[in-house]
Amino acid sequence: MNRTIALFTYHALLGRRRMMLLLLLPGLLIAMALIIRAAAGPDIDPEITAHLLQHFALGAIVPLLALLAGTGAIGSEIDDGSIIYLLAKPIRRSDIVLTKLLIAVGCVAVCGALPIFVTGWILTGSALNLPAAFGVAALVAGTAYCVGFLLLAVVSRHAVVIGLAYALAWESLVGGYLPGAGALSVQQWALAIADAMTSSADVDSMIRLAVAIPLLAVAIIGGTWFAGWRLRSFTLSHAD
Numbered sequence: 001m002n003r004t005i006a007l008f009t010y011h012a013l014l015g016r017r018r019m020m021l022l023l024l025l026p027g028l029l030i031a032m033a034l035i036i037r038a039a040a041g042p043d044i045d046p047e048i049t050a051h052l053l054q055h056f057a058l059g060a061i062v063p064l065l066a067l068l069a070g071t072g073a074i075g076s077e078i079d080d081g082s083i084i085y086l087l088a089k090p091i092r093r094s095d096i097v098l099t100k101l102l103i104a105v106g107c108v109a110v111c112g113a114l115p116i117f118v119t120g121w122i123l124t125g126s127a128l129n130l131p132a133a134f135g136v137a138a139l140v141a142g143t144a145y146c147v148g149f150l151l152l153a154v155v156s157r158h159a160v161v162i163g164l165a166y167a168l169a170w171e172s173l174v175g176g177y178l179p180g181a182g183a184l185s186v187q188q189w190a191l192a193i194a195d196a197m198t199s200s201a202d203v204d205s206m207i208r209l210a211v212a213i214p215l216l217a218v219a220i221i222g223g224t225w226f227a228g229w230r231l232r233s234f235t236l237s238h239a240d
Contacts, residue, residue, distance in 0.1 A: 002091060002095050002096070002099045005086070005091070005095075005096060005099045005100065006099050006102070006103055009073050009074075009099065009100050009103040009104075010103055012072060012073070012076055012077075013068075013069060013072050013073060013103060013104070013107055018068055018072055021068055022065060022068055022069070022107060022111045023111065025061045025064060025065055025111070025112075026061065026065075026111050026112065026114075026115035026116075027115075029056065029057055029061055029115055029116070029119050030115055030118060030119055030122070032052065032056075032119075033052070033118075033119040033122040033123050034122060036048065036052070036123060037122055037123060044123050044124055046124050046127055046128050046130060046200055046202065047200075047202045048123065049120055049123040049124045049127075049130050050130060050198075050200050050202035050203050051202065052119070052123070053116060053119065053120055053130065053134040054134070054191065054194075054203065055172075057116045057119065057134065057138065058116070058134060058137060058138055058141060058187055058190060058191065058194075059171060059172050059187050060167075060168075060171075060172050061112060061116075062108070062112050062116075062138050062141050062142050062145065062187075063141075063145050063166075063167035063171050063172075063186070063187070064164075064167055065107070065108050065111055065112045065142065066104070066108050066112075066141075066142050066145030066146045066149055067145070067149050067160065067163045067164060067167055068107075069103075069104035069105075069107040069108050069146055069149075070101075070104050070145060070146040070147070070148070070149030070150040070152075070153065070163075071149050071150070071152065071153040071159045071160050071163060072104075073100040073101070073103060073104040073146075073150055073153075074096075074100050074150055074153050074154065075153035075159055075160070078153065078154070078157070079157065087231075093228050093229075093231040093232040094225075094228040096228075096231060097150070097224060097227045097228040097231060098224065098228075100150060101146060101147060101150055101224060101227075104146040104150060105142060105143050105146050108138075108139075108142035108143070108145070108146060109139055109142065112138050112139075112142050113135050113136075113138040113139040113142060114135070116131075116134050116135055116138045117131045117132065117134070117135030117138075118131075119131075120132075120134055120135070128198050128199050128200040129197055129198045129199065130198050130200060130203075132197060133193075133194040133195075133197035133198040133203070134194050136193060136194070136197060137190040137191060137193045137194035137197075138190070140189075140190050140193055140216060141186050141187060141189070141190035143220055144186045144189070144190070144216055144219045144220050144223075145167075145186055147219065147220050147223035147224050147227070148163075148186075148219065148223055149163050150223075150227055151223050151226060151227040151230070154227050154230050154231055155230055170184075170185070171185060171186065171187045183206075183207055183211070183215075185206075186216075186219070188205050188206045188207055188212070189205075189207065189212040189215050189216050189219075190212075190216075191203065191204075191205040191206075192205035192207055192208065192209045192211075192212035192213075193209065193212065193213075195209070196209045
């Protein structure tokens with residue numbers, strides 16, 4: 001991990017506009033949990049918690065946060081051309097990718113996985129291990145999303161538009177309802193982990209854990225490697 005790159009990436013991600021969006025989504029989630037808890041009282045059906053965490057938190061908030069973090073970690077440098085100065089330094093491209101990825105995943109962990117855990121705790125406490133199950137699932141899914149969106153930012157100037165269409169159309173709609181599409185859905189992969197960690201019958205993934213783990217590993221490791229390889233072949237003309 002390169003400390004200088006980490007500091008630049010950290011400040012880029014925590015700019016005023018992006019920071020407001022990174023805090024708005026988890027703030028909305030926790031606010032919804034507080035409203036539901038106040039309206040329903042202490043005896044909340046775990047089905048409500050599972051539904052909120054699965055479809056809204058894991059299905060919408062996590063991919064959107066990862067889109068902001070993953071594309072913002074390197075996309076702005078490519079857009080304004082400042083990436084040429086970074087590539088001109090004697091720094092391994094893999095170090096650049098890993099450093100930016102770690103910062104992006106850290107943002108998703110703080111602004112996504114942690115608030116999701118808190119939301120589950122507000123609604124049901126530790127019942128059925130729902131908070132921990134979805135907190136871990138959100139962290140794993142956020143990591144896979146960050147890798148994908150960072151890679152997308154390296155290969156396309158339209159990463160935000162493409163990523164937004166993927167997050168809203170595929171992950172929130174197609175991947176969550178069509179059985180065959182579940183095998184290509186990060187949400188379903190992560191949901192398999194949550195399903196294995198909780199005894200709630202309301203959490204159910206379209207694919208088995210034994211299939212989800214290898215798919216997640218390939219997506220995270222393979223995507224990180226490919227982003228580094230693509231950045232090594234990135235010429236200065238790409239920033240024009």
